[in-house]
Amino acid sequence: MDAIVLLVLSLCCLLLLSLWRQSSERAKLPPGPTPLPVFGNFFQIDVKNISQCLTNFSKVYGPVFTVYLGMQPTVVLHGYEAVKEALVDHGEEFAGRGSFPMGERINKGLGIVLSNGNRWKETRRFTLTTLRNFGMGKRSIEDRVQEEAGCLVEELRKSNGSPCDPTFILACAPCNVICSIIFQNRFDYKDQEFLNFMNVLNENVEILSSPWMQICNNFPAIIDYLPGRHRQLFKNFTFTKHYFSSKITEHQESLDINNPRDFIDCFLIKMEQEKNNPKTEFTCENLFFSAADLFSAGTETTSTTLRYSLLLLLKHPEVTGKDTGGKQEIQKGTGRNTWSPVFCFSQGSLRN
Template identity: 75%
Template sequence: MDSLVVLVLCLSCLLLLSLWRQSSGRGKLPPGPTPLPVIGNILQIDIKDVSKSLTNLSKVYGPVFTLYFGLERMVVLHGYEAVKEALIDLGEEFSGRGHNPLADRANRGFGIVFSNGKRWKEIRRFSLMTLRNFGMGKRSIEDRVQEEARCLVEELRKTNGSPCDPTFILGCAPCNVICSIVFHKRFDYKDQQFLNLMEKLNENIKIASSPWIQICNNFPLFIDYFPGPHNKLLKNIAFVKSYVLEKVKEHQESMDMSNPRDFIDCFLIKMEKFEYLGGEVLQDGCAVHSGSRAHTSMTGRPRFQVSMNKAHWELQAGSLRAGNRLRLGLSGVLSSLSNSAEAEASNTEKRLIGPTFLDEGGNFKKSNYFMPFSAGKRICAGEALARMELFLFLTSILQNFNLKSLVDPKDLDTTPVVNGFASVPPFYQLCFIPV
């Protein structure tokens, strides 16, 4: 009986807290759907495709509206104009990273992705400067990408023109570039350490995009007191952290202060200037380049077939436009790109690349709506690396292979199999026929 009373009291307190949070400040917030106590607007959101639900709500409540995910209150910006005003026109005011319980638990506010304030500004400045100046007079980042492009081509040759799903191979290449920059080492595609890292990273992308993680982030008590895939995600992050810290210790023992070999060496040399930072920041060192891997791995899609004879930057624009990997960030901007015209386009090339990127003569045209790496103060730090990888990997493939789809290009389906935090593409098969 006592337990029942305690439960009723707890639920009552939770209900009152929810009602108070929803009522306080409502007059100052943008409009939005009426939330239910405790659960907020969760019933009005398709947690399997949150971005689509937000698009539909924007049609009712406008480009700026308020939502409640459980007890968490958030303001949604949807569409180019709203996002541009926030991230570019008011970039400084909107440069902070929002609260994310699971990410906070995993990273404790460290790293370039989830930190804020002075810590974030200094680690970002250092990261951008190191990437920009890396390899001056020595082995440049471009050299590393070119080497990996050659390895990628050789790996694809092993398929002997037979149908294959190249998703894994195309994901290994940008990941190996990151390893070369951070650890001064690239791995063979069959190296077990490398395979373990790839497995953990890919598994975490899928877990982070699951409905359960959305629930955990909106009801943080679930993280500590309920079983679920979030525990696997945290375990995988701990595995990667342990690996990075092991490499940091190896670097400390063999480092030459006058001759830094990689990103870790550069960080160790500069670390004394960061008063509040310690070795823990290096646990998130790979996050500097995470954007490049996410965007580059999206190029392994069947849309190669329709662009064989076009300039590579046209293919690049089409891939980044159609392959919206981190959907919750900018899907509202990218979906503003003449969706109705694209749906009606009968030309296969225009259907896959997007009519907004092609003029009447079929030539590429720039669009302000194109923000594949975000914008403003938090624009992806790995953008330059990702663009370099996209160009060099794709041109190397197209110079060495004719690509053949197993289905007619007009029947290609690139609908993601997972559509949560990230967009996970479907499996497919493609033939890489040596020229």
């Protein structure tokens, strides 16, 4: 009986704390729908059509409004004008990242994606300069993209026009282009070490975008005491760290400061140049997280774009059939009265 009373009192205290916190915060934030204690606006948001739900909120509360994802207040910018005013006209003030407890637990504020302040500026500036030196945004990187596109097409041809799920193989292609810049070389699609790395990247994206991750980020104090998929995220982080550490060690053993081969070499050279700077942001740990961020940010986003592009081409065969400098074969499916498209991209069709 005493345990039940204690539990009820604890819940009441939690509700009162939540109400007090929300009321004090809401006075300083843009208007928005009234949140419930603990749950926030969860029951007012249509998770199946979040974009339309936010559009409806903007019609009531204006282009800048606040919604509570659990106990976490989130300011939403809706529409071109609001986004431009914040991110372009006041870009410096809005350059920082918000709180992401699960990410901070793993990367400790290092890298590019979740870092802030001077660390973010220095790491980002160095990364952009290095990537441009290796061809990012220039014609010189085209050869790497063309080589990988050829490997991708050959891999897709192995399906012989039969139905297949291209999700994984479409992720391997952009990942390999990034590998050629970070590690100097690409990997075969059957390389087991590369496949393990790809599986970990894909699983991380799936876990980080899951509803469970929203719960973990809203209640970070209980992360260490709960079972769940976030523990797999920690295991994947350990695997990734060992993977990158081995690559960094290989580069350290064969480093030629006069002839940097890739991103890791350039970072190691920068580390050597700043070894006497006690406040330097160029450390082995920051190298690991920066390289990991490049893979995380570049692989899934590009592969998703490719996947949607193929989907749109399948849905609009009249566009696929246009002469764009490439080639297309249409093979008649067997067993069904359907048509199965097989895409053969030439160099000209991939140039732009």
